[in-house]
Amino acid sequence: MAALICEVVYRGIFQKNLAARIARGIVLSARKSGRWGIAFGRYGDSPQRNGIPAKDFAIVADTKEELEQNMARYEPKHTDVTIVLDDTLSKGVESWAWYGLQPINRLTVPNGTVLMTSVQPFESLLQDIHKRDTAYKLSLVRAKASFSGLWVHKEDHTEARILGALAKIAPSFLALDGVSQAIREIEWGSDLKVASARKAYDRLETRQVKITEGNAEIPYSFEMPKWWEMREGVTIPAIPIGKPKEGGQGYVPERNPYFKKFTTRTMRPVIDFDTCVKCNLCWISCPDSCFDVMPDATFDANMEACCGCGVCEAVCPVESCITMVNEAAFEDNASQWEMWRKDKAAYKTWLTAKIGDKQTTVRSHGFRFRGQYEQELTRDLDGGGVEITAGIPGENAAHKTV
Amino acid sequence: MADATTFTNQTQILEPFRGIKKVTIEEYFTSGHRTCQGCESALVMKLMVKASGPRTIVLGSTGCMYVANTTYYTTPWVVPWMHTQLGSSGSAALGTAAGLKALMKKGKMKSEPINVIAFCGDGGGADMGIGAISATLTHKEYNSLILLYDNESYANTDIQLSGMTPYGAHTTFSPPGKAHRIIHKRWKKNMAGMMAAGHPECRYVATVCASYAVEMMNKVRRALTIGGPTFIHSLDPCPKGWDYDPMLSHELGELAIETGIFPLYEVEDGQLRYYGKTKAIVEGRARKPVREYLLKQGRFAHFTEEDLSYFQSKVDEMWNKWEVPGVVPFRRVDAARTAATNT
Numbered sequence: 001m002a003a004l005i006c007e008v009v010y011r012g013i014f015q016k017n018l019a020a021r022i023a024r025g026i027v028l029s030a031r032k033s034g035r036w037g038i039a040f041g042r043y044g045d046s047p048q049r050n051g052i053p054a055k056d057f058a059i060v061a062d063t064k065e066e067l068e069q070n071m072a073r074y075e076p077k078h079t080d081v082t083i084v085l086d087d088t089l090s091k092g093v094e095s096w097a098w099y100g101l102q103p104i105n106r107l108t109v110p111n112g113t114v115l116m117t118s119v120q121p122f123e124s125l126l127q128d129i130h131k132r133d134t135a136y137k138l139s140l141v142r143a144k145a146s147f148s149g150l151w152v153h154k155e156d157h158t159e160a161r162i163l164g165a166l167a168k169i170a171p172s173f174l175a176l177d178g179v180s181q182a183i184r185e186i187e188w189g190s191d192l193k194v195a196s197a198r199k200a201y202d203r204l205e206t207r208q209v210k211i212t213e214g215n216a217e218i219p220y221s222f223e224m225p226k227w228w229e230m231r232e233g234v235t236i237p238a239i240p241i242g243k244p245k246e247g248g249q250g251y252v253p254e255r256n257p258y259f260k261k262f263t264t265r266t267m268r269p270v271i272d273f274d275t276c277v278k279c280n281l282c283w284i285s286c287p288d289s290c291f292d293v294m295p296d297a298t299f300d301a302n303m304e305a306c307c308g309c310g311v312c313e314a315v316c317p318v319e320s321c322i323t324m325v326n327e328a329a330f331e332d333n334a335s336q337w338e339m340w341r342k343d344k345a346a347y348k349t350w351l352t353a354k355i356g357d358k359q360t361t362v363r364s365h366g367f368r369f370r371g372q373y374e375q376e377l378t379r380d381l382d383g384g385g386v387e388i389t390a391g392i393p394g395e396n397a398a399h400k401t402v
Numbered sequence: 403m404a405d406a407t408t409f410t411n412q413t414q415i416l417e418p419f420r421g422i423k424k425v426t427i428e429e430y431f432t433s434g435h436r437t438c439q440g441c442e443s444a445l446v447m448k449l450m451v452k453a454s455g456p457r458t459i460v461l462g463s464t465g466c467m468y469v470a471n472t473t474y475y476t477t478p479w480v481v482p483w484m485h486t487q488l489g490s491s492g493s494a495a496l497g498t499a500a501g502l503k504a505l506m507k508k509g510k511m512k513s514e515p516i517n518v519i520a521f522c523g524d525g526g527g528a529d530m531g532i533g534a535i536s537a538t539l540t541h542k543e544y545n546s547l548i549l550l551y552d553n554e555s556y557a558n559t560d561i562q563l564s565g566m567t568p569y570g571a572h573t574t575f576s577p578p579g580k581a582h583r584i585i586h587k588r589w590k591k592n593m594a595g596m597m598a599a600g601h602p603e604c605r606y607v608a609t610v611c612a613s614y615a616v617e618m619m620n621k622v623r624r625a626l627t628i629g630g631p632t633f634i635h636s637l638d639p640c641p642k643g644w645d646y647d648p649m650l651s652h653e654l655g656e657l658a659i660e661t662g663i664f665p666l667y668e669v670e671d672g673q674l675r676y677y678g679k680t681k682a683i684v685e686g687r688a689r690k691p692v693r694e695y696l697l698k699q700g701r702f703a704h705f706t707e708e709d710l711s712y713f714q715s716k717v718d719e720m721w722n723k724w725e726v727p728g729v730v731p732f733r734r735v736d737a738a739r740t741a742a743t744n745t
Binding site (some may be wrong): 011012014046047048049050052096148149150151152157224225230234236238239240241242243253254256257258259261262264279280281284285286287288293302304305307308309310311313314315324343350363365366367368369370372390391395396 | 422423427428429430431432433434435436438439440441442444448449456469470475476477478479480481482510558559560561563572602605615616641642643645646647649650651652653686693697698699700701703723
């Protein structure tokens with residue numbers, strides 16, 4: 001008797017349907033391989049929000065009894081395979097249900113597998129993934145994170161490729177033929193998708209991760225108040241008002257100390273302080289109040305509060321003053337303004353390198369216009385995907401003018 | 403005996419911000435909430451209290467702005483905030499205003515004007531809470547502002563249809579299918595118009611959009627300065643339920659105004675004033691076609707040309723046929739007859 005427990009870690013809403021398809025696909029593939037299975041979402045992650053990490057689970061067992069034994073738990077405490085649908089989640093997960101930062105490999109059993117969609121090399125991923133005291137395997141399906149939205153699904157075969165890869169990782173639970181059969185028979189299936197699954201099976205890259213490898217940083221955490229420590233009426237203190245930055249100038253708001261936003265972020269704004277015209281638009285338009293006002297009246301995006309929506313780039317009137325860059329290109333959450341203040345020439349070099357890389361500046365965050373996903377799939381996403389435009393391409397599109 | 407109570411209730415005098423550089427630098431709704439990337443409603447919360455200032459009490463009925471913001475034992479609020487039930491933003495506003503007044507009258511707290519703002523979503527406000535809001539708008543002796551943040555669905559619980567969901571939109575309750583493409587066939591309620599027309603003693607009703615941040619804040623300041631029960635309706639693009647790249651939140655807000663789908667106006671003491679891009683439309687500037695707004699959202703991705711032109715014709719009607727364009731939907735019989743003979 002044995003069971004295979006999988007978690008699917010993904011970006012809320014963006015990948016909600018994708019993750020559900022994968023979890024369901026695992027169960028159906030298991031049935032076709034003569035096993036039993038169940039798929040379910042994590043209660044604590046609902047209601048989901050765009051970008052906030054969330055989890056689905058899928059359990060496959062040899063017998064019904066074995067499956068029921070696993071179903072009796074609220075949610076799995078250990079997983080054999082951790083499936084990660086966006087490689088920026090390798091920096092950790094701060095979900096609704098968790099207080100503090102949870103390393104991506106936290107639930108993975110010793111010698112289990114973290115299966116990730118990524119185009120990054122193993123080494124750069126291991127700079128982000130936290131170190132742990134047992135060895136595990138890291139497997140990569142070579143693909144960019146597939147983002148869509150609630151209503152329009154992006155048919156880029158990610159779900160089929162993950163299932164194919166899983167057949168390679170856990171052949172005693174999911175046979176490749178079982179996976180192929182399941183993909184063909186369920187409503188989103190096609191022969192082309194079956195071929196994608198088989199290719200992913202053949203091309204899966206796997207590497208052992210030693211206990212010496214990984215990000216040594218201790219993840220952010222804090223103590224939750226006990227019920228007897230709560231105040232009368234379950235009231236809580238308000239956040240204090242902020243303070244000037246330095247010398248009575250600028251302004252830094254106080255922030256909710258228990259929720260950081262940085263694991264929600266898939267891209268971050270990179271700011272050219274030299275070309276900033278101090279128009280205040282990014283600051284006023286930021287839903288997360290992430291911009292600190294600097295003494296020179298420029299604005300520094302605080303990387304503990306920024307969730308990476310990109311509205312600041314959209315409202316900025318200066319070309320390339322704010323550019324969204326993929327989170328994978330950064331090692332820490334340090335202040336860009338302080339870096340700029342210290343050495344302006346070095347900052348310029350850093351900035352030019354960051355915003356000049358097509359690979360990390362291409363944006364694929366869900367629906368922009370009808371037909372966009374089809375266009376993206378026919379083009380090479382890595383080479384720039386679909387142009388960011390105002391208006392509808394083919395009708396009235398102008399280059400981003402906002 | 404006639405009640406002598408009139409508008410002697412003192413309010414804070416909040417002068418309009420003269421430009422973006424003059425806006426209060428302090429945040430009273432800060433970072434660390436759990437809303438979506440690009441959440442326009444979170445921006446509305448931030449601007450709302452930035453406009454009202456520190457001497458403000460905020461009451462929030464159930465919805466995204468309650469659930470996502472104040473997750474278990476944490477808060478992003480700098481000003482006092484309290485949760486209230488889904489349909490009770492109106493009663494909470496009135497009760498709080500009355501409570502403050504009583505405490506001040508009895509000398510139990512310092513007498514000073516304190517802003518009371520209750521916010522509600524479109525589900526909590528336009529569907530469930532409409533009765534309580536309506537009642538509050540008739541109590542002219544209490545100063546309170548009710549702000550409806552309208553993201554056009556029950557967004558918190560994963561996008562169920564509300565009375566404010568636009569025609570044809572894809573929601574959990576109205577998924578387009580092969581046999582029936584359009585499931586939601588009802589036209590959206592005209593909430594601000596209804597509140598203004600239906601409550602003659604409510605001194606201020608406005609519509610706002612946070613894409614025009616300074617104007618939006620000035621409407622909040624105006625409402626609080628005027629006092630009595632006041633009502634503001636804000637249209638908030640929702641990247642989760644409308645299905646678009648979060649970066650476009652600002653742009654979609656602008657498009658909603660420029661296409662004429664959501665008119666910007668204020669009604670102060672019975673005087674209607676259009677403002678911003680809406681004013682230009684009323685003065686004859688061409689509206690952008692609604693397709694520019696609709697086709698940028700996944701919730702309308704199933705629309706055919708026929709659906710687009712139906713939507714356009716309904717919006718045209720708002721501007722060409724309504725007695726008061728964009729505000730009051732009925733027409734005088736005479737005007738209708740004249741129109742009929744002309745065609």
